[in-house]
Amino acid sequence: MTGRTSIWITGDQCSPFNSALEGIDRADAVVLMIESVARAKLIRYHKRKLVLIYATMRAFAAELERDGWTVDYHRESPDFAKAFDDHVARFAPRRVRMMQQSEYVPARRFSALVRERGLELEVTPHANFISTKAEFDALFAGKKRLTMEIFYRAMRRKTGLLLGADGEPEGGAWNYDAENREPPRAGMHFTPPYVPPVHASTRDVIAMVERHFGDHPGEIGAWDLPVTRADALEAARDFIEHRLDGFGPHEDAMIAGERTLNHSRLSAAINVGLLHPLELARMAEAAYRAGTVRLQSAEGFVRQLIGWREFIWQIYWRFMPEYRTRNALDATLPLPAFYRTRETSMSCMRDVLDAVHASGWTHHIPRLMILGNFGLIAGVNPQELNDWFWAMFVDGYDWVMVPNVIGMTLHADGGVVGTKPYAASANYIDKMSDYCGSCAYDRKDATGERACPFNTLYWDFIGRNHARFADNQRMHMIVRSWEKMDERKREAIARRARDLRTRLAEGGTL
Ligand SMILES: Cc1cc2nc3c(=O)[nH]c(=O)nc-3n(C[C@H](O)[C@H](O)[C@H](O)COP(=O)(O)OP(=O)(O)OC[C@H]3O[C@@H](n4cnc5c(N)ncnc54)[C@H](O)[C@@H]3O)c2cc1C
Ligand code: SF4
Known part of the structure; x- marks a missing residue:
């Protein structure tokens, strides 16, 4: 039996640079990898995200074995604790080595799990970041x-x-x-x-995800993401070249x-x-x-x-951990139903939600200026929107979602990540996209029946928060425009914004 040291590698640590693998004798170590069904059901993750993580883990484990490591891989285990106890019973390690967790809660949870079993824990630095x-x-x-x-x-x-x-x-x-x-x-x-080959092990994982997580949102569709180092490097070369x-x-x-x-x-x-x-x-x-x-x-x-x-x-x-709970703008609207159902007449929103459902990915601007901007100006609760993003994006993890959603997008951190909120009306969306031409809403209007909700909610957002933004140099011009706006127009905007928010709060759509 090998294994005085167990090297525990989690799903987002499938890195050839993983520092827990460095400076250790392969003959005296066992790599531990666990698929926890309970963890994957913690929130309703997009199915593609689960396929990505499990397929990458299985491919990485196979590569480690080819490189001479002993790997104790737990497939479809009910939870981390059960698999960890099985591992300890079988290999009797003296200590556990683990690269720093990227997320706050697992970092504490895994340390506790190891220490409660009376084992020594060595945490090595995270290798996939450059700064300290x-x-x-x-x-x-x-x-x-x-x-x-x-x-x-x-x-x-x-x-x-x-x-x-x-x-x-x-x-x-x-x-x-x-x-x-x-x-x-x-x-x-x-x-x-570049679309990498779909490996047999990825096909197995796709079947497994449909079996365990068939009720989760999103489509798996034709698989097109790299799950091995070689495929990922090919995708990177392809991007640089084309x-x-x-x-x-x-x-x-x-x-x-x-x-x-x-x-x-x-x-x-x-x-x-x-x-x-x-x-x-x-x-x-x-x-x-x-x-x-x-x-x-x-x-x-x-x-x-x-x-x-x-x-x-x-x-x-x-x-962290307090950052995740921030709500500097006191936003309380529950997450509108259309984020989940995709039923909306807003062309921009529908197209972006279709992309998220189909692939679990969009580029930065649809995240920030469509999905996020709507949440900001409508006053959606930051934690609810954060958790939706976290569940739905294939690249989403707590460490990257929380500052991007609570901070950059919703300004709920009180201005740590951004000096001003990224709030925008249809003007911006129309300038940077081809969405508005085919939309049921009127991109030029803010108060009528067909007025674009982004316009109504944008001006209402400025109005509701104008005292907060009055001293912000970067918001000065827009706050002044709101102050100079005709009183009747301001009232009409506030009235329509209230109607829109009530409709959303009652589960309706726009
Ligand atoms: C609301 C919101 C949620 C986001 N959620 C995530 C997320 O869960 N995971 C994630 O990796 N990125 C997230 N981002 C950042 C960014 O949108 C994505 O990294 C990017 O769109 C991924 O696509 P890409 O690989 O083509 O990126 P590119 O546009 O090609 O950029 C290259 C790389 O830069 C990095 N990057 C760029 N911007 C950021 C950023 N703001 N934060 C962190 N990394 C960045 C990413 O690693 C990205 O792959 C989010 C942004 C917003 C506004
Ligand atoms: S008019 Fe408004 S809702 Fe319609 S696509 Fe343009 S910005 Fe989006």
Whole structure:
């Protein structure tokens, strides 16, 4: 029997860089991996998310065995505790090694489980992030605000990414975001993402998920996500070669029925551990230096990976567990039924919800400016919307959802992630998409029967919160516009907004 040390690897740690596997004699260790049905039923996760995690775990376990590790893999176990006890009874480990959990609750739960059995626990650092808490704390020591841009520049300096020989940013600017907001153009063509082969083990998992979780939301459909390191690397190469150059300019565009545009769609593979953010950022930089990718696109992609992703991770660990419960704008509307049923006459919302149902993924702007913006301006309860996102997105985990939804999207953190709420009316959606032309609602109206709900709710949101935003420099212009608005119009907006919210609160739709 082997195994003085058990290396416990969870579903989002299927990484060749997993630090718990480092510096240890394979002959003296057993890798433990557990599929917990109870954990997967904790909330009603999208079926594709469950397929992704279990298929990746099974493929990773097979790779570890090929590499000479002994793996104790528990398929379809009722819960973690039962499988862990079976493992301890069989292998009698002296200690358990585990890479840092990415989420707050499992981190505490797994530590307790191990320690309650009288075993020693060694937690190794998370290997799929580039920044450390100590660096983050030092960077912002004594500062009033945690600013993503300051953090991002520090990360560029730390990694040396896209810096010239003089240590200054390539092209003279740190950030090319202003060039990356082009609306969609008619007739645009996008190369679809690479579709990896569907392995036999993935087919087994699909059948298993239908068996155990058939009542969960979402469609599994034709499987198209990487679940092995080799497939994930191929998907990354394909993105760099075919879509990265166009990523920047149309990063914020939305087109009905066109899901990926030039986005990488690599978040699921990154968050499950198959790809490392730094290797992707270096691939993007190499493509820029080889002259195949323009700077604004390479920089935009690098900023998402080493700027936003890392910033979100640090915010989570700085403010949890209390951060998850924040509701700075006192938003109380229950989650509208259409998020689950997809029954709505709002063209933009319906198209995005169809995408979520079919794939468990949309790019950033539909998340932020359609699904999230509606929740913000309608006043949906932050925790309810957060849990919906968490369940429905294939790349969703507590660490990344909470700061993105409670913070960036709903401004419920009181302005930690963003200095101003990302609230928008139909104006923005119409500018950045082709949705409004085919919609039952009138994108120009805010008060009539057919007025676009985004307009009514947007102005009502500004009105309801105008005292809160009065001192916010970045909200100054919009608050002034509301103050100057004709009193009768303001009343009509408030009346219609009340009607819309009542309809939603009673389970109706728009
Ligand atoms: C309401 C809301 C919910 C979100 N939920 C998630 C989530 O559950 N999981 C998740 O990984 N991202 C989440 N994001 C961030 C972002 O929308 C997704 O990472 C991105 O759309 C994934 O698609 P992509 O791989 O094509 O990304 P790209 O546009 O190609 O960007 C490259 C990578 O940068 C990283 N990234 C970019 N922005 C962020 C960000 N704000 N936070 C963290 N990482 C970022 C991701 O790893 C992404 O794969 C959310 C954003 C919002 C507004
Ligand atoms: S009119 Fe309003 S609801 Fe309709 S697509 Fe445009 S923004 Fe969406």
